[in-house]
Amino acid sequence: MAAIIANDSPKYRNSLICCSPRSADVVSGTSSSSTSGCVSADESYDSNYIPKSIANRKLKIHNTATREEIEKAINQCKELVLSSPQCSDERKWLVRYLVELRLRLEDLKDSDGVLRARVAIKGHHFEQQTNTGNRKLYCDHCSGVIWSIVQSSYICTDCGYLCHYKCVDDICRVCAHVVMTEKGQFEMSICPEKGLAAQDYKCAECHTALTFKDTWNEPRLCDYTGLYFCATCHWNDLSAIPARVVHNWDWEKRYISRIASQMLNLSWSRPYIDIESINSRLFNFIAELEWVHKMRRDLEWMRRYLCACTEGTSLLSPLFVQLGDVNKKYSMAHLQAINDGSLESQLTELTEVCRAHITNCALCSGKGYLCEVCGNNEILYPFDSGAIMCDKCNSMYHRGCWLRKGQKCLKCVRLDDRKKSNVTTDDTDSSHQYDIDKFVE
Missing domain, CATH: 3.30.40 (Herpes Virus-1)
Structure with missing residues (x-):
């Protein structure tokens, strides 16, 4: 039974591990150590990383800290925020940690020893999961099965991070929503791999030692970040890579890590990609993209007419608002719709309706x-x-x-x-x- 559970876990999905009780025992004895280190999307968002200027302040507190200790840490953190330079890494780290401390203090006031309905840690906003349904779920921290009947679990309302109740205080990964909000863009280099030597032969998230000798702990490459992960942090999720789409219009799905999967899912509909500045020659090779780009310029002019007309404001649909803006950026959802051909038909219908209103309206046509x-x-x-x-x-x-x-x-x-x-x-x-x-x- 243990072997079935171990091999059914996403930790071993598409791996070379054999289905034997011995291998399952080995994995169960090492899975806990694989999440003992710090987990982060990339090196600049290391959750255990503290800026050198405030490293000696001893701001980190234990999970079992009392209310007085948290209040003392909040006051100390506020003083450091005011004294730190603006837009510096120290201030960003202190502000994020101050928010976490305040939410933790409110959680401590409300819980009083009872099972916590909400938990805030590492930028995550966890809520207790009640309706799990019939779908089998796995913990993002230990990659173990979550038995919804006998085990409580939490899910982050921002990034979808899922974990056991017992694992919530031990998670190390910063919320993917926080990472993408601070970055504000996709990785535009195609698989920026540096090699295992640059990572000191350790997992980029949990710092577990990686080796090719043991198939249960084989290094797995994330095609989005170019980093190597262990099987606990890399479940062989498949996704299209933004850099490959923008540079080569390559929509083939490739293996990515868990943090990369969460970041892409969160930012799939956000307009982060400026094709004109990154790869303007792509318009010459993809006719559908060039046509949509021209229609976007037309929608910018139409928006100016419709915004000044009381009857034309009703035509400003959500699609019009997304594509009729002035930043000329695309989201991965837009590019995927262009590749599927669905966006072309929607834009054609939208522009015909707007053009008919502008040419027939007395107020709009008077501005011709x-x-x-x-x-x-x-x-x-x-x-x-x-x-x-x-x-x-x-x-x-x-x-x-x-x-x-x-x-x-x-x-x-x-x-x-x-x-x-x-x-x-x-x-x-x-x-x-x-x-x-x-x-x-």
Whole structure:
């Protein structure tokens, strides 16, 4: 039975370990040591890391600290926050630790020795899990099975970290929501692997020694971070990698660690990717992406018309708000929808509805433009494919009229002539200077 449970765990999924009672015993004897170290998404977010300037302050307190000890640590932490430089690593660490201490103090006041309904630690906001359903769950800390009938468990409301009740005070991994909020972007280097030697042949999270001699503790490479993890911290989760998508439009799923999986799941719908600055040549190879990029520019102009119209604000759907902004960034969900072809049909329908409103609305159509070259009564808009706008004065022309005039804006020419005539007039007035002494007798 122990062998079945051990081999069913995600810790050994797709691994080379044999299904034998002996191997299961070996694993059960070493699984606890694999989570004894600090767990972090990357080296800059080491949970046991304390900035050198405040390392000797002894701010860390034990899990069994009393209320007085926590209050003393809060006061000391507040003083250090005020004395630390702005936007420094010390202040970031102190603010995060101060929030954790305050939440821990509130939790201590409410619990009074009873089973805690909420726990705050390492940036996580744990809540006791009640309805687990029929799906088998595993602890992110020890990778063991969570028996919902006899065991209590907690789940983080921010990143989905799941653990036993007995493991909640021993977790080391900083919340993936905190990590991605502070970073604000994806890793844009394709598998930035440095090798096991750079990690001192230890797991990037729990610092367990890694070796190829024992298959139960084989090193597993995370294709997103480029770091090696042990089987407890790497469950062979599959996901598309943002860097490979942006550079090569490669949507093949690859193995990633648990912390990378949580970070990607949290940030999948966040607009973090600026393709123009990272790989602008991708538009030349992916026709669907180039078309969506053009439609986004049209939506930016349409948004300006619709926001100024009382009837047009109802057309600002959530998709319009996401794609009609001015930051020109994409999320992984947007790129995946472009690859699937679903976003193209949605944008086509959305732009047709918005265009119909702008051209038929008396208020919106009154803000259109007329071509000064041909002089006909056709109203032009910045989002028309057959129109072109002057970059200096925002005048609109037909593309044919613009080329016929040698790509010169008539309004800009008039403004330049007016400036030259004003300068000439000022020079003439300054030359007519009268001597007052001639008129004085």
